[in-house]
Amino acid sequence: MVLGGPGGSELHPGGGAAGAGSKRVPPGGTLPLSRAQGPKPVTTAAIVVIGNEILSAKVTDENGPFLARELRTLGVELRRIETVPDEIPLIIDALRRCLASARWVFTSGGIGPTHDDVTISAIAEAFGRRVVLDEGTSKLLRARYGDKLNAARMRLAEVPEGAKVEFHEGYVFPVISLENVTILPGVPSLLREGFTRIRERFRVAPIFTRALYFTLGEGALAEHLDATVARFPSVGIGSYPRFDDADHRVKVTFDGRDEGEVRSAASFLRERVPAGTIIREE
The missing domain is CATH 3.30.70.2860 (Alpha-Beta Plaits)
Incomplete structure (x- = not known):
């Protein structure tokens, strides 16, 4: 299982879709800074929730609300949440919109060993990269499964070429990022565990x-x-x-x-x- 953290590159902060309700936000889209206080660190985020099960109402999305609350606590302004099926063209389309509207993008779901887990391929294609096997994750899988390591389980070692793969002591899976896209699993308990390990790197001035x-x-x-x-x-x-x-x-x-x-x-x-x-x- 793979998930992610920021790779450190900054794209286009700001922009994005309007929130629900009768929200009155001054011109400019994001919460402006007080002139008396001077500039403070501000950052934005977008979330792509991936999964046919969410769109068909077979499963209720827990990950979008969790990330929204966490990002808010960290002072990060959430600009949009998109929910898309397990289809590479639609994932890429959502990624491009999110990358154009926020500094950080978090994806949820589609990174397991089955036929409908296509998020890694979609992110790689969106960045013009190949899908490759991460050596460290491959070794971990070999040690865990031994002669039971089949092709499906080996897919858990797949990452976009050039991705950053971080191992943390006490955890059995790495944190993976490509540019400013964080790749998180769809299982809520795993997503919460993974995000908790990297959350502080996103903290900015509070809201x-x-x-x-x-x-x-x-x-x-x-x-x-x-x-x-x-x-x-x-x-x-x-x-x-x-x-x-x-x-x-x-x-x-x-x-x-x-x-x-x-x-x-x-x-x-x-x-x-x-x-x-x-x-x-x-």
Whole structure:
């Protein structure tokens, strides 16, 4: 089984698809930095979830949400998640879009020993590389399986030519990367284990967040949200309505790299709305 970490090359940061809900992000696409604080390290990521089983609803995707939460904790802005079947042309297509919209790309799934495990081949083709056998992984497989090592199991040693293969003490499989693409397995427990081993290399300036919960609907809040966005261009503001029996009608979030600006934006909106319309603040 193979998975990956960054190879160190930086492509095109920024860009990408818009998020769900009524997200109000200032022009530029990513969370802007406070001018008062000066530039801080910022990075972006995209995820390609690969597997027919996800698209057919045979299996519920756990890997995309896990990576999204982890990257958020590390201060990495997730620009897009794409889910594609086990088909090389569609994997390559998704990879190209993701590489154009984020610095780091993480793939999930399609790296086992069976006929539908085509992720390694797709990534190699996307970069114009051959698929080769990694010597270190091959030795590990020979030691583990002995005379039971067949062609299918040997596929676990396949990597794109030029890939970086990292072994860590106490683990039986390596971490593999090509350029800025991290190749992760589809089995959730293995993906979590592999990502945990490399997660700290992606840490950058944190994203601070606040949330207000309102009894008001979006129609009543819109003018106040617009005023807040105009007043605090360095803060990403999102509005998320509910139409069920929740205790609130709208959740408004405030995200930014400057904690003081995030808190000030929340206070600014709080002071504009009628008293008693905020249920709670987080």
